[in-house]
Amino acid sequence: MLSAEEKSEIDHEITKFPVRRSACLEALAVVQRHRGWVSDDTLKAVADYVGMSATELDGIATFYNLIYRKPVGKKVVRICDSVSCFIMGYDKIRSKIEQELGIQLGQTTPDQEFTLLPTPCLGTCDHAPALMINDSLHRDLNEDNVAQILRHE
Amino acid sequence: MNKPLTGHIRTDGEAIWIDDYLKLGGYQSLSVISKMLPQDVTKLINDSGLMGRGGAGVSTGFKMAAVPMGEKAATPKYLICNADEMEPGTFKDRWLLEGNPHQLIEGMLVSAYAIEASVAYIFVRGEYKLAIKRLEQAVKEAYSKGFLGQSLDMHVHPSAGRYICGEETALMNALEGKRATPRSKPPFPPAIGVWGKPTLINNVETLCNLPHILNHGIDWYKALSKGVNAGTKIYGVSGHVKKPGAWELPMGTTARELLEVHAGGMKDGYEFKALLPGGASTDFWLEDKLDTPMDFASTAKIGTRMGTGTMIVLDDKTCPIGMLLSLEKFFKQESCGWCTPCRDGLSWVAEILSAFERGDGREADIAQLERHARLLGPGSTFCALAPGAASPLATGLKYFKDEFLRHIQEKSCPYANHLHR
Numbered sequence: 001m002l003s004a005e006e007k008s009e010i011d012h013e014i015t016k017f018p019v020r021r022s023a024c025l026e027a028l029a030v031v032q033r034h035r036g037w038v039s040d041d042t043l044k045a046v047a048d049y050v051g052m053s054a055t056e057l058d059g060i061a062t063f064y065n066l067i068y069r070k071p072v073g074k075k076v077v078r079i080c081d082s083v084s085c086f087i088m089g090y091d092k093i094r095s096k097i098e099q100e101l102g103i104q105l106g107q108t109t110p111d112q113e114f115t116l117l118p119t120p121c122l123g124t125c126d127h128a129p130a131l132m133i134n135d136s137l138h139r140d141l142n143e144d145n146v147a148q149i150l151r152h153e
Numbered sequence: 154m155n156k157p158l159t160g161h162i163r164t165d166g167e168a169i170w171i172d173d174y175l176k177l178g179g180y181q182s183l184s185v186i187s188k189m190l191p192q193d194v195t196k197l198i199n200d201s202g203l204m205g206r207g208g209a210g211v212s213t214g215f216k217m218a219a220v221p222m223g224e225k226a227a228t229p230k231y232l233i234c235n236a237d238e239m240e241p242g243t244f245k246d247r248w249l250l251e252g253n254p255h256q257l258i259e260g261m262l263v264s265a266y267a268i269e270a271s272v273a274y275i276f277v278r279g280e281y282k283l284a285i286k287r288l289e290q291a292v293k294e295a296y297s298k299g300f301l302g303q304s305l306d307m308h309v310h311p312s313a314g315r316y317i318c319g320e321e322t323a324l325m326n327a328l329e330g331k332r333a334t335p336r337s338k339p340p341f342p343p344a345i346g347v348w349g350k351p352t353l354i355n356n357v358e359t360l361c362n363l364p365h366i367l368n369h370g371i372d373w374y375k376a377l378s379k380g381v382n383a384g385t386k387i388y389g390v391s392g393h394v395k396k397p398g399a400w401e402l403p404m405g406t407t408a409r410e411l412l413e414v415h416a417g418g419m420k421d422g423y424e425f426k427a428l429l430p431g432g433a434s435t436d437f438w439l440e441d442k443l444d445t446p447m448d449f450a451s452t453a454k455i456g457t458r459m460g461t462g463t464m465i466v467l468d469d470k471t472c473p474i475g476m477l478l479s480l481e482k483f484f485k486q487e488s489c490g491w492c493t494p495c496r497d498g499l500s501w502v503a504e505i506l507s508a509f510e511r512g513d514g515r516e517a518d519i520a521q522l523e524r525h526a527r528l529l530g531p532g533s534t535f536c537a538l539a540p541g542a543a544s545p546l547a548t549g550l551k552y553f554k555d556e557f558l559r560h561i562q563e564k565s566c567p568y569a570n571h572l573h574r
Contacts, residue, residue, distance in 0.1 A: 016308040016310075017330075018229075018348055019329065019330070019348060021329075021330045022328065022329050022330040022348075023330065024330040025312075025313055025327070025330065026310075028313075029311070029313065050330070052330075056332075059332050060330070060331070060332050063315060063332055063333060063489075064279075064312075064313035064314055064315055065279075065313065065314030065315065066279045066280070066313035066314040067313050078280075081479070081482075081483075082241035082242070082433070082479065082483055083241045083242055083429075083433055083465055083476060083479045083480050083483070084241065084242050084391040084392065084465055086471075086475065086476065086479040086572060087391075087392050087393065087465070087466075087467065087468070087471050087476065087570070088391075088392070088393070089570070091570070091571075091572060119280065119314070120239060120241065120314075120316060120483055120486070120487065121239060121240070121241040121242065121243070121433075121483075122280055123238050123239070123243060123244045123246075123247045123278070123280075123281065124244055124247065125241075125242050125243070125244045125389070125391035125397070125463070125465070126244060126389060126390070126391050126397035126398045126399060127397075128391060128397075132280065135282040136282075137282075137283075
């Protein structure tokens with residue numbers, strides 16, 4: 001079930017489109033903002049609300065990197081693995097983070113603090129290597145500063 | 154005024170908000186177009202020689218002129234700004250979006266007037282959090298000043314992270330709330346676009362040019378360039394150079410000038426080996442192409458492409474096969490899965506390149522990769538993702554043959570910076 005607040009936020013998004021179902025990604029983003037991720041039940045509720053089948057909406061939800069169909073940690077670390085970051089030392093940064101957090105790409109720490117995911121190019125290649133922690137961007141990473149960034153974010 | 158797009162962008166990281174934008178002469182192009190017929194605006198843009206800055210380099214005026222006009226044209230018509238910047242190695246639109254969001258809105262008002270669009274969307278990357286925030290704020294300001302809300306409504310659509318959404322027809326499916334697979338072309342978006350209506354889709358940098366062309370005219374605009382195509386271009390350099398960055402420079406600046414003057418040359422201890430001139434989807438260039446003017450026509454003349462104009466430099470300490478693997482892994486992951494050469498082919502390409510990096514490469518694999526580069530090429534798929542993936546692969550195989558052989562002989566990657574997983 002969607003909350004009244006979620007429904008009102010989705011209603012606002014729907015006004016931006018000529019067709020109700022076109023707001024489905026916005027609707028997924030709304031519920032994810034409230035709940036942290038999109039469970040099967042949530043997915044079904046969103047599909048009913050915007051007027052499409054749950055199967056079709058799942059095809060869209062799972063298509064996107066930023067819609068989470070599994071629970072994630074409080075802080076989602078997304079490390080850029082594209083070409084400029086590779087040249088500037090992605091591999092070492094990734095190893096350092098995996099060592100600091102004790103998890104591999106795609107995993108969440110047992111205390112649910114951190115999830116580590118790869119991301120394509122973050123569009124800040126003149127300051128590579130780069131990563132994002134939730135909404136904030138961190139650039140010019142090296143093996144020394146990355147541990148500190150994880151601790152202070 | 155030789156940097157019309159970026160000259161006013163603040164160096165402290167703050168955006169130019171509405172009051173400052175108006176003081177700088179912002180939204181003046183609206184009074185210029187108010188004295189013109191929509192068709193005359195399109196003709197002016199066409200005559201200016203502006204070519205799309207998203208990478209393909211199609212004439213902007215040509216695309217505008219393809220939108221049906223007059224009473225018989227279907228309505229509403231839509232204008233979409235493609236701000237889904239996700240081409241690896243490309244970081245130019247972020248600068249414009251974060252630094253001067255009103256310039257983009259003004260450019261969209263000009264374009265919407267020319268094609269008589271009544272609704273506009275800014276389709277922006279989900280990861281560009283600051284840009285999204287600033288665009289939303291700027292749109293709100295433009296409504297409160299009355300620039301928006303009269304003849305044009307504008308919405309910001311934050312995407313959720315898929316490269317294929319930057320492809321025009323996939324973008325339209327995404328906006329309609331469908332899975333973002335590309336559509337068959339024709340019909341092209343100006344005829345039948347989003348929600349079946351006439352739709353014009355332009356890149357951020359392209360749209361940001363429009364107010365300046367209207368304000369200063371086409372002679373001024375053409376004189377900004379020192380190449381074949383008109384205007385300025387935002388170029389960038391990343392990799393092991395002394396001063397990586399992005400700069401607005403005359404269109405037609407050579408790759409050598411970008412690398413040696415603006416980026417300050419290679420960092421101490423690193424030698425130049427090759428570069429990709431404009432993102433992951435372009436051919437490798439060796440030193441012999443460095444004096445090519447970076448514009449659409451000059452690069453086409455030598456059988457290659459400028460792409461987005463933000464170059465990625467490969468040095469002598471980084472494994473060229475590791476770089477290829479990083480590129481092809483990206484394309485494999487971002488394939489929407491619709492067409493077989495792309496969905497299946499790219500997985501094999503990444504797997505074979507990965508075998509070379511592990512030390513398991515065989516000579517027969519080189520021929521197999523060459524075959525894939527051909528099968529991924531233009532004409533076999535709905536969209537340009539696979540041909541884009543084929544560009545660095547085909548040229549990498551041509552230029553780095555010795556490197557492949559060395560990996561086979563040594564049964565491992567000889568480079569310090571390689572990609573082993």
